[in-house]
Amino acid sequence: NAGVTQTPKFRILKIGQSMTLQCTQDMNHNYMYWYRQDPGMGLKLIYYSVGAGITDKGEVPNGYNVSRSTTEDFPLRLELAAPSQTSVYFCASSWIGGRVQPQHFGDGTRLSIL
Amino acid sequence: QKEVEQDPGPLSVPEGAIVSLNCTYSNSAFQYFMWYRQYSRKGPELLMYTYSSGNKEDGRFTAQVDKSSKYISLFIRDSQPSDSATYLCAISNFGNEKLTFGTGTRLTIIP
Numbered sequence: 691n692a693g694v695t696q697t698p699k700f701r702i703l704k705i706g707q708s709m710t711l712q713c714t715q716d717m718n719h720n721y722m723y724w725y726r727q728d729p730g731m732g733l734k735l736i737y738y739s740v741g742a743g744i745t746d747k748g749e750v751p752n753g754y755n756v757s758r759s760t761t762e763d764f765p766l767r768l769e770l771a772a773p774s775q776t777s778v779y780f781c782a783s784s785w786i787g788g789r790v791q792p793q794h795f796g797d798g799t800r801l802s803i804l
Numbered sequence: 805q806k807e808v809e810q811d812p813g814p815l816s817v818p819e820g821a822i823v824s825l826n827c828t829y830s831n832s833a834f835q836y837f838m839w840y841r842q843y844s845r846k847g848p849e850l851l852m853y854t855y856s857s858g859n860k861e862d863g864r865f866t867a868q869v870d871k872s873s874k875y876i877s878l879f880i881r882d883s884q885p886s887d888s889a890t891y892l893c894a895i896s897n898f899g900n901e902k903l904t905f906g907t908g909t910r911l912t913i914i915p
Contacts, residue, residue, distance in 0.1 A: 694847075707864070714893040721901055723902075730812060730907060731907060732810075732892070732906060732907040732908060733848075733892070735902060738899065738901070738902065780847050780848070782847075784901075787809045787903045792838055792850045792853050793850075793894075793903060794850070795840075795847035795848045796843075796847050797846050797847045797851065798845075798846070798847050800845075
């Protein structure tokens with residue numbers, strides 16, 4: 691049972707480059723989330739999705755885009771990489787069908803913008 | 805005022821000690837309380853989940869919620885070096901699919 695899988699695990703980008711962080715889950719969860727984690731700052735929500743075709747902004751969406759064409763996949767796109775986007779990015783998923791359910795996380799993508 | 809406050813530590817205790825980790829929150833509408841454990845270079849993993857006041861026990865771990873004081877705690881008994889990690893509290897309210905996380909407390913258990 692893979693759970694939430696993120697690729698790549700590490701990446702170095704130059705300022706202005708673009709890239710897509712991949713996330714896939716095999717738990718048939720309807721909700722998926724993207725967070726960034728900076729030292730001492732906790733987890734900040736970037737975007738989330740309540741189901742295929744539906745996405746919404748979180749706390750820190752600027753500079754990012756998302757799409758959700760299938761239940762399983764929720765890629766995060768950085769269009770013009772900036773040094774402020776150096777962070778660890780986590781994807782998570784959960785099943786929401788009444789009572790709030792815990793989120794399950796991937797192991798993250800460590801991104802450096804130089 | 806932040807919605808969730810958590811002492812970032814770091815906290816170092818000897819092996820076998822009882823560890824107490826705490827969070828306070830400001831919104832009385834919060835009803836769901838979780839503790840996540842995060843090892844270095846790994847994603848957070850769910851440790852405890854409760855939606856009521858009182859205590860919930862799972863092995864060496866006890867989660868305690870005091871809604872009247874807006875205070876949640878995680879106790880670790882007979883702490884082991886393998887418990888060394890960052891512990892994050894997370895809370896939510898009914899109908900809200902988003903979690904609010906504390907900043908995390910870094911814990912080291914010294915053999």
